[in-house]
Amino acid sequence: MANGxxxxxxxxxxxxxxxxxxxxxxxxxxxxxxRSSLILAACACYLLWLITFLAQxxxxxxPRRSDxxxxxxxxxxxx
Amino acid sequence: xxxxKDTLFRSAxxxxxxxxxxxxxxxxxxxxxxxxxxxxxxDLNSETSAFxxxxxxxxxxxxxxxRQFRFFHMHMEKSSIPARSIYDFDENISATSKTEIxxxxxxxxxxxGRISSxxxxxxxxxxxxxxxxxxxxxxxxxxxxxxxxxxxxxxxxRSIDEDDAPLLRDVEHSGPNGETQGERSFSVMxxxxxxxxxxxxxxxxxxxxxxxxxxxxxxMNQSEIPEPIINPETNEGINKNVFxxxxxxxxxxxxxxxxxxxxxxxxxxxxxxSELRRDQIHEVNTRLGDLAxxxxxxxxxxxxxxxxxxxxxxxxxxxxxxxxxxYESLNKFSYDxxxxxxxxxxxxxxxxxxxxxxxxxxxxDRAGLSVPTIVNQIKTTKTPPTYVKTNKFTLGFQxxxxxxxxxxxxxxxxxxxxxxxxxxxxxxxxxDFGHGIIMTLAALGMIYFEKPxxxxxxxxxxxxxxxGRYIMLMMGVFSIYTGAIYCDVFSKPLNIFPSMxxxxxxxxxxxxxxAKRVEGYTYPFGMDWNWHxxxxxLLFSNSYKMKLSILFGWAHMTYSLCLSYINARHFKTPIDIxxxxxxxxxxxxxxxxxxxxxxxxxWAVDWYSIGKSPPGLLNMLIYMFLSxxxxxxxxxxxxxxxxxxxxxxxxxxxxxxxxxxxxxLRWEHNKARAMGYRGIGESTRVSALDxxxxxxxxxxxxxxxxxxxxxxAMITEGITEGxxxxxxxxxxxxxxxxxxxxxxxxCVSHTASxxxxxxxxxxxxxxxIVLWDMTISVGFSQGGGAVGVIGIxxxxxxxxxxxxxVLCIMEGTSAMLHSLRLHWVxxxxxxxxxxxxxxxxxxxxxxxxxxxxxx
Numbered sequence: 001m002a003n004g005x006x007x008x009x010x011x012x013x014x015x016x017x018x019x020x021x022x023x024x025x026x027x028x029x030x031x032x033x034x035r036s037s038l039i040l041a042a043c044a045c046y047l048l049w050l051i052t053f054l055a056q057x058x059x060x061x062x063p064r065r066s067d068x069x070x071x072x073x074x075x076x077x078x079x
Numbered sequence: 080x081x082x083x084k085d086t087l088f089r090s091a092x093x094x095x096x097x098x099x100x101x102x103x104x105x106x107x108x109x110x111x112x113x114x115x116x117x118x119x120x121x122d123l124n125s126e127t128s129a130f131x132x133x134x135x136x137x138x139x140x141x142x143x144x145x146r147q148f149r150f151f152h153m154h155m156e157k158s159s160i161p162a163r164s165i166y167d168f169d170e171n172i173s174a175t176s177k178t179e180i181x182x183x184x185x186x187x188x189x190x191x192g193r194i195s196s197x198x199x200x201x202x203x204x205x206x207x208x209x210x211x212x213x214x215x216x217x218x219x220x221x222x223x224x225x226x227x228x229x230x231x232x233x234x235x236x237r238s239i240d241e242d243d244a245p246l247l248r249d250v251e252h253s254g255p256n257g258e259t260q261g262e263r264s265f266s267v268m269x270x271x272x273x274x275x276x277x278x279x280x281x282x283x284x285x286x287x288x289x290x291x292x293x294x295x296x297x298x299m300n301q302s303e304i305p306e307p308i309i310n311p312e313t314n315e316g317i318n319k320n321v322f323x324x325x326x327x328x329x330x331x332x333x334x335x336x337x338x339x340x341x342x343x344x345x346x347x348x349x350x351x352x353s354e355l356r357r358d359q360i361h362e363v364n365t366r367l368g369d370l371a372x373x374x375x376x377x378x379x380x381x382x383x384x385x386x387x388x389x390x391x392x393x394x395x396x397x398x399x400x401x402x403x404x405x406y407e408s409l410n411k412f413s414y415d416x417x418x419x420x421x422x423x424x425x426x427x428x429x430x431x432x433x434x435x436x437x438x439x440x441x442x443x444d445r446a447g448l449s450v451p452t453i454v455n456q457i458k459t460t461k462t463p464p465t466y467v468k469t470n471k472f473t474l475g476f477q478x479x480x481x482x483x484x485x486x487x488x489x490x491x492x493x494x495x496x497x498x499x500x501x502x503x504x505x506x507x508x509x510x511d512f513g514h515g516i517i518m519t520l521a522a523l524g525m526i527y528f529e530k531p532x533x534x535x536x537x538x539x540x541x542x543x544x545x546x547g548r549y550i551m552l553m554m555g556v557f558s559i560y561t562g563a564i565y566c567d568v569f570s571k572p573l574n575i576f577p578s579m580x581x582x583x584x585x586x587x588x589x590x591x592x593x594a595k596r597v598e599g600y601t602y603p604f605g606m607d608w609n610w611h612x613x614x615x616x617l618l619f620s621n622s623y624k625m626k627l628s629i630l631f632g633w634a635h636m637t638y639s640l641c642l643s644y645i646n647a648r649h650f651k652t653p654i655d656i657x658x659x660x661x662x663x664x665x666x667x668x669x670x671x672x673x674x675x676x677x678x679x680x681x682w683a684v685d686w687y688s689i690g691k692s693p694p695g696l697l698n699m700l701i702y703m704f705l706s707x708x709x710x711x712x713x714x715x716x717x718x719x720x721x722x723x724x725x726x727x728x729x730x731x732x733x734x735x736x737x738x739x740x741x742x743x744l745r746w747e748h749n750k751a752r753a754m755g756y757r758g759i760g761e762s763t764r765v766s767a768l769d770x771x772x773x774x775x776x777x778x779x780x781x782x783x784x785x786x787x788x789x790x791x792a793m794i795t796e797g798i799t800e801g802x803x804x805x806x807x808x809x810x811x812x813x814x815x816x817x818x819x820x821x822x823x824x825x826c827v828s829h830t831a832s833x834x835x836x837x838x839x840x841x842x843x844x845x846x847x848i849v850l851w852d853m854t855i856s857v858g859f860s861q862g863g864g865a866v867g868v869i870g871i872x873x874x875x876x877x878x879x880x881x882x883x884x885v886l887c888i889m890e891g892t893s894a895m896l897h898s899l900r901l902h903w904v905x906x907x908x909x910x911x912x913x914x915x916x917x918x919x920x921x922x923x924x925x926x927x928x929x930x931x932x933x934x
Contacts, residue, residue, distance in 0.1 A: 003599060032086035033473060033498065040499040045560055048507070049604065051630055052564050054682040055623040056579065057601050060693055063580055063613040066591035073582045 004057070007050060014046040085430055085468050087477070087495045089649070090488060090915070092429040093463035098439075099453040100421045104446045105412070106177060109405045109921075111442045114173065115434065116922025118425040119464055123413040132410040141403045144184050147191045148396050154194060155385050155392075157314060158378075162389040165397070165932050166534055172397045173923075180402055183395060190388060197381045204377060205311035208370050213276045213319070214347045215363045216304050220321035221274045221349045222356055224300045271332040272325045272351070277344035279303065279318040285342050289324070292338065298325040323349070396932045401923050408921050424457070426464050426918065432456075463488050466918035473498065475550045483903045484913035489649065491642045493907055500635060502550060504901055506557035507631065508839035508894040511847060513569035515558030517887050522552035536933075554895070564605035565840070569882065570847040572608035580609040620844075624837040626678050632833025633675045635906055636826075640664055643910035658740030659818070662732035667826050669725040669732075674700055674830075677714060736819040741812045748806045829905045835897050843890050850886065854878035 018039045025034035085091035096118075100108050112118050124132060155162055277285055282301065289297060300323050307316030322344070324335055339346060350356050412423040427435060432454070439452040465485050469477045477494040479501060486492050506515070525532060525548040532545055544551065566573050579602045580594035594609060606623075610616045640663060647655035677696050686693040694712035702711065703722045710719050855878050858871035907913075 003601060006601070006603065029084060029086070029468070030470065032088050032495065036088075036495050037498045040496055041503070041557075044499060044503045047631070047634060048561065048564055048627070051627045052605050052623070053601065053603075054679060055626065056607060057682060058685040058687075059596070059619070060686065061615060061619055062596065063594045063607075063609050063619075064591060064615050065613045066589060067612075068582060068586070068592055069588040070584070070586060074584065 006053060010046060010049065010053075014042050017042050085428060085466075087467060087469070087473055087492055089490060089492055090465040090467050090486060090918075092489070093426050093466065093918070094429045094432060095457045095459045095461065095463070096425055096427050096432065096435070097453075097455040097457050098421075098423040098425065099455075100412075100423065101448055101450045101452070102414070102419045102421055104442060104448055104452070105409055105421045106405055107442050107446060108439060108452060109408050110173065110401070111438050112435070113401065113405060113408070113921055113923045113926075114171070115431070115438055116920050116924050117431040117435065118427050119918050119920050120408050120411045121424045121426070122411045123422070123424060124411065129410075133412075133414055134406040134409050137406045138403060138410075140184060141399055141406065144187050144399050145396070145403070147187045148392060148399065150191060151194065151385070151388050151392060154198060154381075155389055158382060158385060160382060160385045160389055162392050164534075165393040168394050168397075172394045173401060180398070183398065187395070190384070194381070194384060194388075197377060197384065201374070201377045201381055202311050204370060204374050208367065208374060209308060209311060210345070211363055211367045211370065213308060213345055215360065215367065216319075217274050217276060217321050217323075217347045218349055218356060218360045218363065220302045220304075221323045222353070222360075223302075224323045225351060225353065225356075227300075270325050270327055271329065272323055272349075273332060273335045273339060273346060274321070274323040274349040275339055275344045275346035276304070276308075276319045276321055277339065277342065279320050281342050281344075282320050282322075285322075285339065285344070288338055288342070289335065292334065293326065293331060296326060296331060297335070299323070300325075393932055397927065400926065400930070400932065404921070404923065404926050425921075428466055428468075462916060464918035465489075465915035466920075467492050467494065469494075472549045475547045476501065478546075479550075479899065479902065480907075481917070483907060484911065485915040485917045487912040487915045490646050490912050490915075491649070491910065493639075493642070493902070493911055496638065496642075497902060498553070500638075500906070501898055501902055502553035502557045504631070504635070504836065505554045505891075505894050505898040506561040507627070507836045508897060509554070509558045509843060509891060510561030510565040510840055511567045511569065511843065511886075512559055512562030512573060513567075514847070514882070514887050514891075515555050515560075515562050517555075517883065518551060518558060518891065519555030522548050522555050526552065554891075565844070566606040566608050566611070567844060567847070570844065570851045572611040573605075574608040576603055578602065578609040579607050621837070621841065624840055625834065628833045628836035629671075629830065630675055630678065631836060632830050632905070633671050635833070635901070636667070636829060636909060637664075637672075639906040639909035640667065646910055646912065654740050654743050658743065659736065662735040662739075663822055666729050666732040666736075666823065669729040671826065671830050673722075673725050680715060733819065733823060736822065737815060741808065741815050744806075744811055745808050748808075825908060829908075832905055833901065835901070839894055839897055843886070843894070846890065847882070847886055850878060850881055854881070 021038035021042070022035055025031050025038065098108070129135065152162065286299065289299065301320050304319050304321060308319050309316050322339075324339075326332055326335055336346060350359060409421070412421045414421055436454055439454065443452055465488050467477055467486070473494065476497045477492075479497060480486070480492065480494040509515070509518075521544075525545055529548075537545055562568065563573060577597075579597050579600050581597055582594050583592055586592050591614075606620070610619055640660070643663075644656060644660045647653070647660060674696070677699060681693060681696060684693075692712065694714050696714075698711065699714060702709065703726060707723045707726050708719050710722075854874045855871070858867070858874040861867045861870050
């Protein structure tokens, strides 16, 4: 579902969103605030998502725990 | 530059305007401008002291009226008559004409006289009533003393006459004896008495003093008055005691009188004859009745007056406050005796000039004056004040910036990006879905109840939160987002998507198990929830959040550095681009941009599948400086030359930053001198170019004052004074050296400073896990049964209260302060010039916000 292409798709989505918010921002004296805030917020959110995605793309360590019981894992899997 | 709209991006264009106002309509004009609230009047009489100014008399008169209003208000509070709240009036309360003000002044004068005379008589009457009440108590209590004492005259006498009488004598013993001698009068025995009332707390002292001074030669009786006596002056009830002292001899009686008076007792005459006493009581009662009538009437009249005043007091206060402000502004104007005109100078946003002109025209038309008010724009080299127009939403963010410093005139206002970056960086530290929701709900609540809350009195902490309610809203919303990314809801995982990790199927309970990756699938949104509660989740999340902090720091600082480019473009100082921005940017990017590249590159490579061990980035960066050209673990082919080139590039930027700008400025200065430019014009031009943190003048500052009329009478005094500095090469050089060192060191320390994002977010996450484990999770492990259920309910409340107070309020405040620091220090140091003067318009709205009429 999610692989390396997600990064570029996400970027495209943000780019489109930014362009749309530039033109669709309400006219009037608050236009600048709308434009700046929407685009900046979109970029910041994308950046955070991107960093999190990349960090897990090729993880160097795997989760380990020793408090698991097989029944629970099998039960969860059957759900 | 073409005129543009005033936005948050940079401060509004300002014009220095000069107004010629006919003396007759001075008040009306200033009053209308105060309603507009866009003129910042310059003080043209700064040498004149406050007492010598033209309108001092008027201000004094209005001060007096304000005092009278306070007097009314005090009396209203004393008799607890509510004033009509200021919010019940129209938004716009103003006096239209001078006669209205005069009427108000006269009326207030008359009312003051009336109120104070009513009040005086009321107080006199009240005092009289208190005296009578006390007298009545004395008569009543003394009566019973007498009745009792009469029975004991013999005993009293004996105790006074014989010093060797036993101090304690059985009362019952003398009882039947007293009855027979009861009719003997005190006067016959030459026993006098003093009766009166004294505050209860003085009673003990009173007794002691009497005992000591009279050596016990007295017989004293006292009783408590059950109800407190109200002092009419302070309106406070005092508990008092009635006392009656019998003693032998005139001198002793006189002494007792003196002592009791000095201790604040009130003495009343009581007749020992019970008949007469009954008459006295009767008389006192009638007098009290009459007095009560008169008092009621007086009180009614007074209350009626005060209620009538209370109905419009708030409006009057506003009117007088405005009027006073008008005269204070008029005092800043210079008065032309010969032409009977007032001349004013004010800074005004250029975009509001048309509005000002039309307003002045209106005032003129209304007054029916043939002489128009003239509005001139003056060319000036003075630095205009910085005016950033805000609204309800942006005000809080702008205040964050203004708290650090006022932006230079028309420089980029960092308040605009702060709207997003401040709450976002906060949320990176505060990231928790649940806490974000709490914060958002709190902010929404404050926004929904905005009106009632803004009118009520709030305590300090809450009023701060209320002021920043829109900041809080943004912080909450972004925290929800970052919480979703971190996969934390009150420290619990948020499993929306299927995990990218699978646990093996066959293992024994308690065995250490490692999860397997689902092939070709990466968790699509945020952290995988399977990392929760694992043994090595800290290892993973620390590496992730540390890199996240570096990346965000890099992005934030690069963004801020770019703003300095736009500033240099705007102020038309290309040397700032070539000598500061470009070398600075190359320096920053070749070290930290490269680090960011390395982080992302390392993430993008699947190290295990290509059979290599992932290189450590920290060592890479350290060895890049310590031994350039040697690579211990290769990140990518050709890494060594790239790093050497980048390092050289960074090093080369240092001398460029150091010398390019100062030498360019000197070359330009010398060129200008060689061409023969001297004097004031020349100095203006040069200093305009050496624009930097210590220089106020900008070239376009003059250009923005368009359509100036010819032959403008310049009465502005000292318009060019102290604005320009001589060209001093050494000063510029020193300044540039400091700037360069600061910038290079700051690149390192500021990047490290962004690691606080990691530290605080880690602390927040751990703290919420600990809180959960120590409260609710304890309850769940207790098992079922009534005890378990009750325990869970109690522990839930404990958990919730602690979540709100510790995790949301305390942690939130600390995250907010850290975000504040990241903006003030790390981001704003990259571009903010901040040597502006704040625009302080003469505005009734601002005036009433600063000194609200709190009725």
